[in-house]
Amino acid sequence: MNSLLSHLQPTATNMIRLDHAHLMSVFQQYRPGATTRVKKGLVATICTALEIHAQIDEEIFYPAMREATADESIRKSLEEHAEINRMVALLRKMEPDATDYDETVMALMREVMHHMANEETIVLPAAERLLTDSLGDLGMRMTKRRLQLVAPRGGEIALNMGRAVSGNAAALSMTALSALGLAWAARSNFTATSAHRLVDHGVVNQP
């Protein structure tokens, strides 16, 4: 399984860039005029993707960076994570008919775009200089952790994808899978259920 994963999954920094691009593609599907059901599905998908992305970064990528550098950009980036997590928690408690719902989604999108720009222009290039030899291993650990985090949430993720579908079901489902970093898994018939089995059977271990 390790060789299959290493063949399919990108380095840590490329995985983070892909996650960012996919997250933005889900944000861009949000329309203030959409139905309550679609808004709920999209926002829940965005929130779940952000929670998983931030947790993997904080558990695996940033600790490696902290060992390699004491640069201020790492502290700043983690402060931005805290703000994004706070906004995600706030949105999770809101209903789409709240007067400030659209405004809050847009504020989260602006915060996420600002954070991604900082990571992509400062943190990721630094990681590619400082962690060159371990980016592949870090990417592998991040993929394993993602599968562990997604597996128990498979039902919730499927429900939200279903809600968010408003036309092109196949395209949107793939976007949602991409936002969760699972598009590569879907392409290889490696679904959340398969991931669950791997965790159950101990193939994917706790890091």
Ligand SMILES: [Fe+2]
């Ligand atoms: Fe981040």
Ligand SMILES: [Fe+2]
């Ligand atoms: Fe990020």
